[in-house]
Amino acid sequence: xxxxxxxxxxxxxxxxxxxxxxxxxxxxxxxxxxxxxxxxxxxxxxxxxxxxxxxxxxxxxxxxxxxxxxxxxxxxxxxxxxxxxxxxxxxxxxxxxxxxxxxxxxxxxxxxxxxxxxxxxxxxxxxxxxxxxxxxxxxxxxxxxxxxxxxxxxxxxxxxxxxxxxxxxxxxxxxxxxxxxxxxxxxxxx
Amino acid sequence: xxxxxxxxxxxxxxxxxxxxxxxxxxxxxxxxxxxxxxxxxxxxxxxxxxxxxxxxxxxxxxxxxxxxxxxxxxxxxxxxxxxxxxxxxxxxxxxxxxxxxxxxxxxxxxxxxxxxxxxxxxxxxxxxxxxxxxxxxxxxxxxxxxxxxxxxxxxxx
Numbered sequence: 001x002x003x004x005x006x007x008x009x010x011x012x013x014x015x016x017x018x019x020x021x022x023x024x025x026x027x028x029x030x031x032x033x034x035x036x037x038x039x040x041x042x043x044x045x046x047x048x049x050x051x052x053x054x055x056x057x058x059x060x061x062x063x064x065x066x067x068x069x070x071x072x073x074x075x076x077x078x079x080x081x082x083x084x085x086x087x088x089x090x091x092x093x094x095x096x097x098x099x100x101x102x103x104x105x106x107x108x109x110x111x112x113x114x115x116x117x118x119x120x121x122x123x124x125x126x127x128x129x130x131x132x133x134x135x136x137x138x139x140x141x142x143x144x145x146x147x148x149x150x151x152x153x154x155x156x157x158x159x160x161x162x163x164x165x166x167x168x169x170x171x172x173x174x175x176x177x178x179x180x181x182x183x184x185x186x187x188x189x190x
Numbered sequence: 191x192x193x194x195x196x197x198x199x200x201x202x203x204x205x206x207x208x209x210x211x212x213x214x215x216x217x218x219x220x221x222x223x224x225x226x227x228x229x230x231x232x233x234x235x236x237x238x239x240x241x242x243x244x245x246x247x248x249x250x251x252x253x254x255x256x257x258x259x260x261x262x263x264x265x266x267x268x269x270x271x272x273x274x275x276x277x278x279x280x281x282x283x284x285x286x287x288x289x290x291x292x293x294x295x296x297x298x299x300x301x302x303x304x305x306x307x308x309x310x311x312x313x314x315x316x317x318x319x320x321x322x323x324x325x326x327x328x329x330x331x332x333x334x335x336x337x338x339x340x341x342x343x344x345x346x347x
Contacts, residue, residue, distance in 0.1 A: 033245075033274065033277055033278055033281070034241050034244075034245065035238060035241045035242050035245060035277075035278040035281050035282060036277065036278070036281050038237065038238050038241055039223075039238060039281050039282075042226050042231065042234055042238075043226065046226055088273070117276070117277045117280060138277065138280065138281065139219050139222070139280055139281045141222070142222070142225070142226075
């Protein structure tokens with residue numbers, strides 16, 4: 001019976017800390033306040049996220065390619081892992097932006113976090129009902145960002161592990177996924 | 191590096207920043223801002239507060255215009271300005287400015303033009319005062335760095 005080397009990617013799936021630069025979380029931050037934009041950008045950079053910052057909901061929609069009637073080409077490659085938006089903005093509010101994102105087929109799965117300086121319960125409820133991932137009171141804390149990032153990394157890692165598992169099953173190899181060591185020692189059946 | 195000079199400057203810096211907290215100019219959010227500064231982003235705090243002071247100047251100017259004519263006050267605009275000012279002051283830890291904004295909002299809510307004008311004057315005074323104080327603080331930082339020292343992280347427990 002031949003011993004088969006596990007593919008390298010399998011090792012990565014068992015080690016969630018291995019997130020190379022292409023796998024950095026990309027966050028789109030939306031806020032009309034220049035001070036808050038600078039602050040949130042720094043918070044995210046310090047938390048090892050790739051950041052894109054825009055100053056309005058309209059610009060956020062433009063960035064995502066959701067502002068036109070006809071779906072633009074080229075936005076399939078745009079990978080945004082998280083959208084963080086201020087609630088109170090002139091023109092379109094963060095709540096309205098949230099709704100537009102949840103209505104879109106391309107980005108409805110992207111978690112949207114609402115930020116607000118006001119602790120208004122009906123507002124929070126409304127946002128969560130509309131599908132917001134979380135509601136953060138400003139000023140946002142580093143611990144808030146870390147918490148978000150950690151929970152998102154788990155989701156990303158989980159989906160990566162699942163896709164690797166699927167690949168393994170497709171090639172009809174039988175491996176145990178209980179422990180990495182065991183997997184490495186198992187042999188294929190000829 | 192003259193360690194005695196650096197030590198003196200660091201103590202001066204420490205005393206000064208502690209006094210700013212104790213006198214209510216700054217709150218914990220300013221501490222959080224300082225934590226985000228490092229060798230890679232050595233001017234982060236100075237940059238953020240600079241944006242804040244620019245904001246103050248612009249918002250105060252706009253609100254002043256809205257409050258100018260007694261018979262024609264745009265309280266909606268003033269309210270929006272106060273809201274933005276309160277938000278940014280909160281984001282940088284400008285405690286006194288934020289306090290005035292709270293009182294300012296109350297005057298706006300009851301459409302008290304006189305009260306609003308007083309608050310406007312007060313918020314103008316407070317942001318300019320803070321600007322001077324922080325400039326002095328940043329100058330001390332520069333002196334420490336130029337003397338070859340490091341800027342102390344001050345814990346306000």
